[in-house]
Amino acid sequence: MAQAQNISNAHPSGDSQRHLSVSTSPTAAFQSPLSSFGGALARRGVPKQLKPFNTQDIKILLLENVNQSGKDILTAQGYQVEALKTSLPEDQLIEKIRRLTQYRDVHVIGIRSKTKLNEKVLKEAKNLLVIGCFCIGTNQVNLEYAARHGIAVFNSPFANSRSVAELVIAEIITLARQLGDRSNEMHRGAWNKVSSKCWEIRGKTLGIVGYGHIGSQLSVLAEAMGMNVIYYDVVSLMALGTARQVPTLTSLLNQADFVTLHVPELPETKNMISAAQLAEMKDGSYLINASRGTVVDIPALINAMRSGKIAGAALDVFPTEPRANGDYFNNSLNGWDEDLRSLNNIILTPHIGGSTEEAQRAIGIEVGDALVRYINQGVTIGSVNMPEVNLRSLTSEESDYARVIFIHQNVPGVLRRVNEILGEHNVDKQISDSRGDCAYLMADVSNVQTSDLRDILENLEALSSRILTRVLY
Numbered sequence: 001m002a003q004a005q006n007i008s009n010a011h012p013s014g015d016s017q018r019h020l021s022v023s024t025s026p027t028a029a030f031q032s033p034l035s036s037f038g039g040a041l042a043r044r045g046v047p048k049q050l051k052p053f054n055t056q057d058i059k060i061l062l063l064e065n066v067n068q069s070g071k072d073i074l075t076a077q078g079y080q081v082e083a084l085k086t087s088l089p090e091d092q093l094i095e096k097i098r099r100l101t102q103y104r105d106v107h108v109i110g111i112r113s114k115t116k117l118n119e120k121v122l123k124e125a126k127n128l129l130v131i132g133c134f135c136i137g138t139n140q141v142n143l144e145y146a147a148r149h150g151i152a153v154f155n156s157p158f159a160n161s162r163s164v165a166e167l168v169i170a171e172i173i174t175l176a177r178q179l180g181d182r183s184n185e186m187h188r189g190a191w192n193k194v195s196s197k198c199w200e201i202r203g204k205t206l207g208i209v210g211y212g213h214i215g216s217q218l219s220v221l222a223e224a225m226g227m228n229v230i231y232y233d234v235v236s237l238m239a240l241g242t243a244r245q246v247p248t249l250t251s252l253l254n255q256a257d258f259v260t261l262h263v264p265e266l267p268e269t270k271n272m273i274s275a276a277q278l279a280e281m282k283d284g285s286y287l288i289n290a291s292r293g294t295v296v297d298i299p300a301l302i303n304a305m306r307s308g309k310i311a312g313a314a315l316d317v318f319p320t321e322p323r324a325n326g327d328y329f330n331n332s333l334n335g336w337d338e339d340l341r342s343l344n345n346i347i348l349t350p351h352i353g354g355s356t357e358e359a360q361r362a363i364g365i366e367v368g369d370a371l372v373r374y375i376n377q378g379v380t381i382g383s384v385n386m387p388e389v390n391l392r393s394l395t396s397e398e399s400d401y402a403r404v405i406f407i408h409q410n411v412p413g414v415l416r417r418v419n420e421i422l423g424e425h426n427v428d429k430q431i432s433d434s435r436g437d438c439a440y441l442m443a444d445v446s447n448v449q450t451s452d453l454r455d456i457l458e459n460l461e462a463l464s465s466r467i468l469t470r471v472l473y
């Protein structure tokens with residue numbers, strides 16, 4: 001196929017910077033790991049790398065010390081990768097995107113849990129194609145705004161679940177034996193050998209709120225240590241081992257010796273554990289939160305611990321967390337931080353539930369691969385805000401092919417208009433799906449020349465429903 005020059009990735013803003021020059025010289029072979037088409041791919045040859053751009057033109061900004069495994073995958077593609085160790089607050093991130101040419105046309109932003117990618121920030125990144133959350137939670141991103149602007153978001157849904165579950169097991173024993181306090185006393189030079197209100201965990205009841213990836217793993221580990229497990233979830237879920245689902249949060253709180261929270265940050269989970277719920281817990285019970293800081297009303301917890309109602313707590317997450325290592329955890333953050341620090345038998349950790357070598361490496365690989373697949377082939381499998389769409393990869397044996405991606409508003413009549421445009425060519429295969437207001441169409445067209453691609457692009461761009469058009473080949 002004759003090579004086209006300057007086919008643009010058109011974007012809703014119509015920004016003139018959105019032009020990527022054309023190259024078909026791959027810098028690294030991309031091996032698609034997609035399972036549903038894997039067999040067919042293996043038989044049909046090496047997947048062809050689809051890109052209407054020099055991979056070197058793709059600009060990626062990674063924040064929050066993303067693992068080397070993820071950086072390696074992205075740099076191996078030839079993309080320009082700028083990696084920062086910390087997150088940036090909204091004003092500094094906007095400033096960076098606005099002021100520095102190298103970020104203004106950033107195509108990919110990679111973050112972990114701290115960087116807030118809200119509408120204000122996303123508006124500035126006018127060339128943004130995709131966001132990688134190198135973590136489980138995606139509450140820090142305005143997913144709906146991103147979808148409306150054709151920006152796909154990917155995460156790693158369970159690569160750190162085991163690490164969180166193991167941390168919680170450690171915390172259950174630490175709280176039951178008041179290990180934090182004993183250790184602190186020894187560090188201060190004081191010997192204080194006590195057994196009063198120190199317990200074995202065998203035979204105690206663990207109440208898990210949210211029986212998803214983390215909650216269910218934890219259930220198995222806790223049972224192996226002799227605990228009885230009950231759980232509460234908004235959906236009915238199969239119990240592992242001899243765990244038992246209870247019908248209400250109150251029922252769980254009334255029965256559990258240890259309550260641990262594993263729900264996502266949602267409007268419904270905000271202050272899910274507040275004064276009323278703490279009052280429903282057993283006297284002398286324990287609370288663990290390694291989900292999100294907003295799930296617990298912390299001033300209410302401080303009161304419940306001061307009164308002795310709650311015998312201990314472990315908190316890994318906080319409504320406002322420091323931006324970087326070395327920053328202070330004091331009242332300037334949340335207003336009650338020093339009261340919290342003054343309590344006995346409380347474990348405070350800096351959001352390290354998923355911070356293990358194993359988890360971070362696996363997350364880097366999973367999200368890195370998803371980003372490459374999306375950039376190079378337009379595949380949305382695993383996206384948290386776009387319909388999941390995939391087609392068998394084109395292979396290097398198939399020449400004169402192009403992949404057309406049309407992200408559009410989910411309104412009646414669009415497919416007919418799109419197919420009028422594509423119908424003038426040989427559409428080899430096509431798939432389309434929608435999620436909420438956003439729809440994603442992927443079509444592989446054969447026997448197309450440069451001029452055809454330009455026509456296809458311009459005609460699709462002229463449709464009023466279009467959000468983003470990409471032509472990959």
Ligand SMILES: NC(=O)c1ccc[n+]([C@@H]2O[C@H](COP(=O)([O-])OP(=O)(O)OC[C@H]3O[C@@H](n4cnc5c(N)ncnc54)[C@H](O)[C@@H]3O)[C@@H](O)[C@H]2O)c1
Binds near residue numbers: 211268269317
């Ligand atoms: N501390 C850390 O480092 C760390 C690491 C990973 C995840 N997390 C947090 O943990 C959360 C849970 O992770 P996961 O992978 O188990 O998520 P998941 O989506 O697999 O499971 C969440 C479960 O919570 C349930 N749920 C939702 N709303 C609920 C409600 N109102 N009441 C009861 N149950 C409800 C869901 O039905 C689901 O079963 C994540 O959303 C993330 O915020 C924290």
Ligand SMILES: O=C(O)CC[C@@H](O)C(=O)O
Binds near residue numbers: 113160355
């Ligand atoms: O590594 C992080 O910053 C986030 C860890 C965790 O909260 C997650 O959502 O996966």
